Amino acid sequence: MSKSVRGVVARAKGAPVSIETIVVPDPGPGEARVKVQACGVCHTDLHYREGGIGDDYPYLLGHEAAGIVESVGEGVTEVAVGDFVILNWRAVCGDCRACRRGRPQYCFATHNATQKMTLEDGTELSPALGIGAFAELTLVAAGQCTKVDPEADPAAAGLLGCGVMAGLGAAVNTGNVGRGDTVAVIGCGGVGDAAIAGARLAGAARIIAVDLDDRKLEWARRAGATHTVNSRSGDPVEAIRELTGGFGADVVIDAVGRPETYKQAFYARDLAGTVVLVGVPTPDMTLELPLLDVFGRGGALKSSWYGDCLPSRDFPMLIDLYRQGRFDLDAFVSERITLADVEAAFEKMHHGDVLRSVVIL
Template sequence: MPSTVKGVISRSQGAPVELVDIVIPDPGPGEVVVDVKSCGVCHTDFHYREGGISDEYPFLLGHESAGVVSQVGEGVTHVEVGDFVILNWRAICGECRACRRGEPWYCFATHNAAQKMTLAEDGTELTAALGIGSFAEKTLVAEGQCTKVPESDPAVVGLLGCGVMAGIGAAVNTGGVTRGQSIAVIGVGGVGMGSVVGARLAGASRIIAIDRDDAKLEWAKERGATHTINSADLDEDGVVAAVQELTGGFGADVVVDAVGRPETWRQAFYSRDLAGTVVLVGVPTPEMELSVPLLDVFGRGGSLKSSWYGDCLPERDFPMLVDLYEQGRLPLDSFVSERIGIEDVEEAFAKMGRGEVLRSVVEIR
């Protein structure tokens, strides 16, 4: 029987979110219903609300989640009822050219559940944020979007479902930072803070956090940054000079742009050492354009990369990171600024916009 549950939707661009009744269909072939236990409030959900992702309203928001499998459809072998899972938004196909060449983290044919969740009031189909839609008591996903992990605090480990994983992966998987290297991270919100934590975990010797907010810079120091730069009163050249000053005049081995604007990308480009690596993990908006002298691209060498979901492989990375958290080696719990109810999402967006939190996390009991 289909289930009617509470869920948070965005009905139109810029309008406050609403808590309404939604219908979750029984899972079809390859689909899974998950009882949601937690969901982090991520900037991406806010971008959906504001129309920055698409105009396919109404959206069922939420995607950074952990929960328990409650139903499985025909042919599901990946998980079973009762499994504790973290949801991911890149269910790999296993068949595309990236998967076949042994690079499934680049999968070009990721997929979601075939069926749609709907509004109880009139049957309108909902667009699930990142194919998940988990500001809800239950959600319907493809089985590959469920990663089984050892049971832990859902509000903490669920953050691996998006922002924290994107940040850790940008530094470790995409940037390849390793022991003894230097890294600069531009923007230390949830994703950038993940890069700071990942760099510390990897043994980087110099971790430079860059932001316009002193509170966030202090949080970064508490989580592993060795140096901080407040960029509020600095132009692009000033940021570059500050990074160079902290790296013997050379620039950092790896620079992560966790903001995703042309000016921050240029800061990253010029703040790296010769043959260094730039990693873009902040998501630009469609109208943004970049201009850099081509001779500088050639002359500085190195790698210019974009990081998709931290180039993670959930089946590999999620269990490992949960294990590191349980060992006390990865401070995932420090990302949880507050635990809130499902009715508090709109206020959580406001707190996020004011820079008061790393993550507000909805708990569903």
């Protein structure tokens, strides 16, 4: 039987969000219905509200979530009723060319629930990243649920569902940061700080944080940065070179996603070093680099999509590290709020006042 719950909806481009009654159907084959316990307010949700991702309004926002499986549909074996899960937007298909080559983290045919959640009048909702978790219940593909240790705090655990995993994975999975490496991270919001934490976990010897905001640089130090550079005060490329004996960093992660910051990352790396782009550009942005410099500096230029993660592999491991006190997920939770506070949380995010606001349900 379908159930009616409260959820946060973006009805039109740029319009303030509203709390609406959401109708969540019973799970069908391969689907799971999840009682959401906590959901982070991610910049991607703001992009949906602003029309930066599409125009399939109305959107049911929210996707960085953790909760309890309330019911499952026919054929579901991945999870069972009562499991504590983190939701993800990479439910791998198992059959595309990436999956068949043993690289499911690059699955080209990830999927979502087949059925649609609706408003009371039957209007179909587009769930953010196929999840829609600013709601007391949500319907997802069972493969979007990753079972983890139920002792984890849902407010912290849910953040692995997007931003924290994207940043940490950019360092660990995409950048292949290793013991003794020097790493620079440009942009120290939630994703950048997660990249710093990932570099620290991987054993980087020196981690250089770059930002325009001294407050964010202090957050970066708490995440594991050994050095900070305020790029308002001078050229960050020169500063990174000075801190690396004139050579540049082994891995430079651009967590901003602008042509200017990408060029800084490109020229701040050592010869044969790696640049990782994890900040998301807008469609109008273009990049121009001398091709001879691309050739002459060698190394690798990579883009990191969702931290090149495989949720079934990475989420349980990171929750275990969190429970052991080796990975401070709690540090990313700036405040705990209600569904009614989501619009205000967008403003705080816009002004850089928080790493993550987390809705508690």
